[in-house]
Amino acid sequence: MVTTKTDSNIKKAEVVDLTFGYTEKNVLNKISMPIYQNKVTALIGPSGCGKTTLLRCFNRMHDLYGEVRYNGEIKLYPDDINILARDIDPIEVRMKIGMVFQKPNPFPKSIYENISYGLKVRGVKKKSYIDDKVEDSLKKAGLWNEVSDRLHSSATSLSGGQQQRLCIARALATEPDLLLLDEPTSALDPISTAHIEELVTELKKSVTLLMVTHNLHQAARTADYTAFMYLGDLVEFGESSQIFTNPKEQKTENYITGRFG
Amino acid sequence: MDSKLATTFSKPQSIKRRVRELKELVIRIILFICAASSVLITFGVVWTLLKEAFPFFMEVSVKNFLTDKEWTPLFENPQYGIFNLICGTFLTTAIALSVAIPLGTITAVFLSEYMSNRYREILKPILELLAAVPTVVYGYFALLFVTPLLQKIYPDLSSFNALSAGLVMGVMIIPYVSSLSEDAMRAVPVHLREGSLALGASNLQTSFKVIIPSAFSGIASAYVLGISRALGETMVVAIAAGLQPKISLNPLESTQTLTAYIVQVSQGDLPHGSIGYKTIYVAGVVLLFFTLIFNLIGLRIRSKMEIKFK
Amino acid sequence: MKQQVEKLKRQDSVFWIVGLLTLAFALITLLSLIVDMAMTGWPRISSEFFMNFPSRFPEKAGILSAWVGSLCVVFVTAFLAIPLGIASGVYLEEYSKKNIWTKIIEVNILNLAGIPSITYGLMALGFFVYHLKLGQSIITAGMTLGLLVLPIIIVTTREAIRTIPAHIREASYSLGATKWQTTWNHILPYSSGGILTGVVIALSRAIGETAPLITVGALTFIAFLPTAPVMATPPYVSAQWLLDPYTVMPIQMFNWVSRPQEEFHVNAAAAGLVLLSMTLILNATAIFIRYRFRKKYKW
Structure with a gap:
C-alpha cells in the first residue's frame, strides 16, 4: 500500500466542501483541501479558528458527544470513500486513522499494554505478532532504546516527552493510513519538542500526517503543506514555503507576521 | 507490508459489523434496565405503601384520623389521632436539629x-x-449512657424521653450537615475569599459575610438532608424515646414517633390485613410524605445552586 | 485602626477555640460511646459468646445465629446491589444521553437515597413477604437491604467514574475501541478503587441496618443455623438457606437492649462491640482503599 515515490503528490485524503456544526451554528464553513500522501500537513490559525475541530472530523471524534452535522465530505484514498457518510462506522474510521492528543494521555497500564491496545481491540491474539509490533512501533517512535528493558512497567512513570512518543507509538502500532496530531508538543519542554519534531519528519516516510499547531515555527520547520484557518474558514492552503514567505492573502500575512492571534 | 490489519470499510449489512453493533446494543439495553430499575423500586415503595395503607381509611374516617385526641389503634376503644405520632416525630427532629445544625455548621466552617x-x-x-x-x-x-447522665441534672427525667434520643440523633447527624456544607463552602471561588481577605477582613468575617452567604444554597440543602434523616431515624427513638404517643412538646417525657410506632407494632405478630398491619402502612405513608417534601425542597435548592455556579 | 485589627484577631482566635471545642465534642461523644460499650461488654466477649445460640439465661446467651445470619444476609445484599449499582452508575455516566429519561432516573436515585430505611422495610413486608410469598427469610432480608444500599453504590460509582479525565476515553476511542471495550478495559479498572470504597461502605451500612428488618419480621429468637449450602449427598449444593429464617447482629442487640434486666444489657453491649468493630473495620478499609487508589492514579 505504501508508495515509494515522493516527487509528485498523491492525494491520501481530501476535504470537500465540509461544513460542520453541533447545533444551529456552523463551526466550519465549506472547507476544501487535499492531504498528500507521505507529507506533513499543518493546520494553523488563532485559537477558536476551528483547526482542532477540523482535525477531529477526520476520526469522527465529534460523534462521541451527541448529535453533530457534517455536510460535505472527507474522502479517503485510494478507497475513495467518504468517511463522514452516514453508513460508515466511526469505529472503522478510527481503526484506519490514528490520533495523538495535546496532552500525553497514556493509559495507566504498562508500556506494553499501551502499545498493544489498538491490536487488542482489533482482535489480534497472536503473541509473537504483538511482540513484534510493540517493538517495531517503539522503534519507529524512537523510544525503544529507552524502554526496551522495562516494557512491563507503568507508562505513567515515563517523562512527559517519552509519554508523548509512547502515544505516537501506540497510534503507529495499528498501521494507520493517516496520523492526526493535535498540538502534540504544547504540553512539552523545548528538548522533548525538538525530539517530537524530528520524529514527525522521520515518520512521514511511512505515514501521512496531519498536525494542528499553534507554533508557527514548528509548522514552518516540519510541515510540507500548511493550511491557515480563521473563524471557521480555510483562508489559504499551500506549500509551507509559500505560505510562510509569500502568502497570497492579507489575513495570512497579518497572522504570520504576528499582527493578531 | 503486513496486511493483517488492513481493513476495508464494511457495509452496514456486513455480518461482522452487525454482530458488533448488536453486542453494543444489548449491553446498552442491559445497563439501561439496571439504571431504570431504580425508578421501579421507587414506584414499588410508593405503590406498596399506598396500597396497603388504603384499606385503613375504609375503617377509619379521615376526620377521626386528623382530630382524634389519642393514637391507640390497638386498644379496646381505638383512637386514631395521627398528630400524636407526628408531634413525637417533629419533637425529636427539632431537638436533633438544634444540636446538628449549629455544631455541623461550625464544624464545616472550621474545617473549610x-x-x-x-x-x-x-x-x-x-x-x-x-x-x-x-x-x-x-x-x-x-438509653444507657446519655439518659442516666441527664438524670443527674434533671432527676425527674423519665427513663424513656425525647431529649436524650434527640440529642444523640443530633450528634449522629452532624457529619451529614457538616460534610455537605463544607463541600459547598469549598466550592466558593477562591477569588471571592481572597478579595475579602485582601480588604483586611478576618477569617471569621470572611466566613460569615462572604463564604456562608455564597454557599447558602449548598448549606441549606445540607440542613434539609439533616432534617429528612432525623425524620426517618428509627432505632434511636424506638429504643430511647419510649412508646407513648402524645401531643406534647415536653422533651423530658417519653413520646413516640411514626418510625418507633412501626417498629413497636412490627415486633408483634402481625397478620396481613389486621388493623395493626394497616396502621403501620398509614404511619409509613405519612412519614414518606414528609420526607419526600423535604427531599424535593433539597433538590430544588441544589439545582438552583448548580445554576448559580455555572 | 490598631484596636480594630486587635479586635479582629481576637475574634479569630475565639472562633478557633469554638471550632476546636465543637470538633472535640463530636469526637469525644464517639469515643465515650465506644469506651462505655467496651467497658460494659468486654467481659462477656469470649469464644462461647461467638459460638452459643441466644438463650433465656443471659450468661449462656451468644451471637452464633446472629453473626452467621448477618453474613448470609449481607452476601445476598452484595449479590444483588453490587452488579445492579455498578451497572446503573456506568449507564448514567458513560451511556446515557442528556434527556428527560436520564433526568428522571437521576432525580429518582437522589430521592431513593433520602427515603427513610424503614419504608423499605414496609415495602418489603407488603411485596416480598406477602406478595411474592418469600416469607421472613434470608432472601427477603438480603433483597431489602440490597435495595436500601443501591443508591450508595450508584452514587459512588458515578463519582469514581467522573474522576477519569475525558482524554483517557478519547485515547481509547481513537484506537478504534467500542464503547463497551472502552468501559470494560479502561473506565471500570481505573474507577475500581472508588467503586470498591462505595461497595464497602454500602455493605457496612447493610450490616448495621436494623429497622427495615424488624419490619419484615426478623425473628429475634433463632437457636439454629440456616441450612448449609453444600452437602455430602447429591445434588451437593442447596439454596434452601435462602428461604430459612434468620436473625442478624443489630436485631439481636436490639432484642437484648429492650429487655429490662441489666444482665441482658451487658450482652447488648458485647454484641454492640462486635457490631461496631465490624462496621468500623469496614469503614477503615474503605478509607484505606480510597487513599491507596488516589495515589495510584494521578491524572
Whole structure:
C-alpha cells in the first residue's frame, strides 16, 4: 500500500466542501483541501479558528458527544470513500486513522499494554505478532532504546516527552493510513519538542500526517503543506514555503507576521 | 507490508459489523434496565405503601384520623389521632436539629476555612465515622449512657424521653450537615475569599459575610438532608424515646414517633390485613410524605445552586 | 485602626477555640460511646459468646445465629446491589444521553437515597413477604437491604467514574475501541478503587441496618443455623438457606437492649462491640482503599 515515490503528490485524503456544526451554528464553513500522501500537513490559525475541530472530523471524534452535522465530505484514498457518510462506522474510521492528543494521555497500564491496545481491540491474539509490533512501533517512535528493558512497567512513570512518543507509538502500532496530531508538543519542554519534531519528519516516510499547531515555527520547520484557518474558514492552503514567505492573502500575512492571534 | 490489519470499510449489512453493533446494543439495553430499575423500586415503595395503607381509611374516617385526641389503634376503644405520632416525630427532629445544625455548621466552617488540607484530610473521615456507627448502637448509648447522665441534672427525667434520643440523633447527624456544607463552602471561588481577605477582613468575617452567604444554597440543602434523616431515624427513638404517643412538646417525657410506632407494632405478630398491619402502612405513608417534601425542597435548592455556579 | 485589627484577631482566635471545642465534642461523644460499650461488654466477649445460640439465661446467651445470619444476609445484599449499582452508575455516566429519561432516573436515585430505611422495610413486608410469598427469610432480608444500599453504590460509582479525565476515553476511542471495550478495559479498572470504597461502605451500612428488618419480621429468637449450602449427598449444593429464617447482629442487640434486666444489657453491649468493630473495620478499609487508589492514579 505504501508508495515509494515522493516527487509528485498523491492525494491520501481530501476535504470537500465540509461544513460542520453541533447545533444551529456552523463551526466550519465549506472547507476544501487535499492531504498528500507521505507529507506533513499543518493546520494553523488563532485559537477558536476551528483547526482542532477540523482535525477531529477526520476520526469522527465529534460523534462521541451527541448529535453533530457534517455536510460535505472527507474522502479517503485510494478507497475513495467518504468517511463522514452516514453508513460508515466511526469505529472503522478510527481503526484506519490514528490520533495523538495535546496532552500525553497514556493509559495507566504498562508500556506494553499501551502499545498493544489498538491490536487488542482489533482482535489480534497472536503473541509473537504483538511482540513484534510493540517493538517495531517503539522503534519507529524512537523510544525503544529507552524502554526496551522495562516494557512491563507503568507508562505513567515515563517523562512527559517519552509519554508523548509512547502515544505516537501506540497510534503507529495499528498501521494507520493517516496520523492526526493535535498540538502534540504544547504540553512539552523545548528538548522533548525538538525530539517530537524530528520524529514527525522521520515518520512521514511511512505515514501521512496531519498536525494542528499553534507554533508557527514548528509548522514552518516540519510541515510540507500548511493550511491557515480563521473563524471557521480555510483562508489559504499551500506549500509551507509559500505560505510562510509569500502568502497570497492579507489575513495570512497579518497572522504570520504576528499582527493578531 | 503486513496486511493483517488492513481493513476495508464494511457495509452496514456486513455480518461482522452487525454482530458488533448488536453486542453494543444489548449491553446498552442491559445497563439501561439496571439504571431504570431504580425508578421501579421507587414506584414499588410508593405503590406498596399506598396500597396497603388504603384499606385503613375504609375503617377509619379521615376526620377521626386528623382530630382524634389519642393514637391507640390497638386498644379496646381505638383512637386514631395521627398528630400524636407526628408531634413525637417533629419533637425529636427539632431537638436533633438544634444540636446538628449549629455544631455541623461550625464544624464545616472550621474545617473549610481554618484547617489546612492535611488536617482536614485526617479529621473529615474520622468525623464521618459518626455516621457509620449502627443506629442501634446509638440507641443503646442514648438509653444507657446519655439518659442516666441527664438524670443527674434533671432527676425527674423519665427513663424513656425525647431529649436524650434527640440529642444523640443530633450528634449522629452532624457529619451529614457538616460534610455537605463544607463541600459547598469549598466550592466558593477562591477569588471571592481572597478579595475579602485582601480588604483586611478576618477569617471569621470572611466566613460569615462572604463564604456562608455564597454557599447558602449548598448549606441549606445540607440542613434539609439533616432534617429528612432525623425524620426517618428509627432505632434511636424506638429504643430511647419510649412508646407513648402524645401531643406534647415536653422533651423530658417519653413520646413516640411514626418510625418507633412501626417498629413497636412490627415486633408483634402481625397478620396481613389486621388493623395493626394497616396502621403501620398509614404511619409509613405519612412519614414518606414528609420526607419526600423535604427531599424535593433539597433538590430544588441544589439545582438552583448548580445554576448559580455555572 | 490598631484596636480594630486587635479586635479582629481576637475574634479569630475565639472562633478557633469554638471550632476546636465543637470538633472535640463530636469526637469525644464517639469515643465515650465506644469506651462505655467496651467497658460494659468486654467481659462477656469470649469464644462461647461467638459460638452459643441466644438463650433465656443471659450468661449462656451468644451471637452464633446472629453473626452467621448477618453474613448470609449481607452476601445476598452484595449479590444483588453490587452488579445492579455498578451497572446503573456506568449507564448514567458513560451511556446515557442528556434527556428527560436520564433526568428522571437521576432525580429518582437522589430521592431513593433520602427515603427513610424503614419504608423499605414496609415495602418489603407488603411485596416480598406477602406478595411474592418469600416469607421472613434470608432472601427477603438480603433483597431489602440490597435495595436500601443501591443508591450508595450508584452514587459512588458515578463519582469514581467522573474522576477519569475525558482524554483517557478519547485515547481509547481513537484506537478504534467500542464503547463497551472502552468501559470494560479502561473506565471500570481505573474507577475500581472508588467503586470498591462505595461497595464497602454500602455493605457496612447493610450490616448495621436494623429497622427495615424488624419490619419484615426478623425473628429475634433463632437457636439454629440456616441450612448449609453444600452437602455430602447429591445434588451437593442447596439454596434452601435462602428461604430459612434468620436473625442478624443489630436485631439481636436490639432484642437484648429492650429487655429490662441489666444482665441482658451487658450482652447488648458485647454484641454492640462486635457490631461496631465490624462496621468500623469496614469503614477503615474503605478509607484505606480510597487513599491507596488516589495515589495510584494521578491524572
